[in-house]
Amino acid sequence: MSNKWKKAVSALTLAAAAFSFAVAAPQEASAQVKGHLSKVQVIKKAPVYTNYKKGKKTHKYLKKGSVKKVKATATDTKKKVWIKVGTKKWIASKYTVVITTTAQRKAKSSSITKAANQAAKAANKATQAANKAAQAAKQATAALTTNQVNQAASSQAPAGSSWQQSRVVSLAKAQVGKAYVWGATGPSSFDCSGLVQWVYKNAVGKTVSRTTYTQVYEGVNVTVSTSSLQPGDLLFWGNAAAPYHVAIYVGNGQYVSAADEQQGVILATLSSYYWPTVARRLL
Template sequence: MTNAKLYGGIFLKIKSDLVKYTTAAALTVTGVGVANTVSSNLGPARVEAATFAQRVRINYVAGYGINVWDNYQTPKFTGTRIKHGKTVTVLASAIDQKGRSWYQIGEGQWIQARYTVKESISSKVSQGVQASNRADQAQKVVNVANAAVGKAYVQGSNGPSAFDCSGLTQYVYSKATGKQISRTTYTQVKKGKKVSMQNLQPGDLLFWGSASAPYHVGIYVGDNQFVHAAAPKQGVVKASLSSYFYPSVAKRVLD
């Protein structure tokens, strides 16, 4: 028979024929005091439910991963490994008979705590703020780029009433974010970081021609579309990406 008790929203299922509860210590989960120490026929052990969804990052060796075990007392390899740098949620923690700390990350899934580092709340908040700022900047870039659609194409012009291709991108970034990305396609392509065409985000710069010395540039605005100063007869237009006129490289210049 299996006894199940709900502690702060987390089920700890413990087989009654293997484990007995003692009152040697108290476990507090979401303000509820519960007997904590657990002993079994395999020797003394201690299990604690996480009081909140604690996140930890795997800290092992770049390019490698750590083993996931089926339990912490007599561990057997599950065949799964978690790569260095990946973040997981801790459901419970335990200390085995040898004094080693373990984290439960799923049903029948345990990892050794020594291969992890805790993710600080302040770091997560900071990352969230940065992501929000990037999204705000990207939207401003898209808005300014869309507002330029219909303007004239004039070689050597960088706005506000007429543009060439790199003059448009320079103007949009300067007006939307205050960021200076230089004046020509040859120098703009050296800014930011390269991103794949499958991972485009609004605000990314798209280049055509040589990856190191492109002849044309536009701004990705989402939904498989981009804005660019196309040619004298077309002016500034919004177009869809197609195999007939496909960029050779994309760069992300937003911080």
């Protein structure tokens, strides 16, 4: 396979990826979510309070999986984040994950158009390059003997991305001990999906979307077993289509995770009592 052909295939892949993930424009690293919160999803049964300032606990709860529009957000004296979901209805942010922000919603339409145009241009250039590369490859292959073909195929086999895996693992482990803050995307604090986005961006320059709901569709699916997992793989817990938590596998049955407000970013070991439901490979 010639270098031209490889470049053509890479261009086609990038073009398709640009269109597929156009709607998942990532946020820049920040200690808070950019833009006012628009919607959140409840990840476990959440008690409802009348107010975030020493409010009375009602007898009502929000069901796991329910989606709520955010009326307002506030931080109490203990620095806990609260979300207003209705009149005299407040819930703690630790029971939720961010689905969208108003900033993301406003940018979505223009992002789709811009990415689609870029993808179309890239696809057109890639097609032209692929046609030229295919012709060159055909001519080059005809001139090779059987031994030369075998040798060429061997030399062009993927060398893997162990250096990328190593950088992702090293940077992920370096975050252990930092604080968990709901909606945070680094570098001093993270939530689970914010940690994944920040590590991949700063370790290998790879853009990853912001939430578990979009990250679970990136890369390729991997069997969730210690024999199949590789360092850098993403592990997800919960519903396969809408997981509530994500972590970075670092090898030897361990993973790095922005767990919760009490634990922060931790290095943990896989357990049969808390086994991931999905794994994805981005490298």
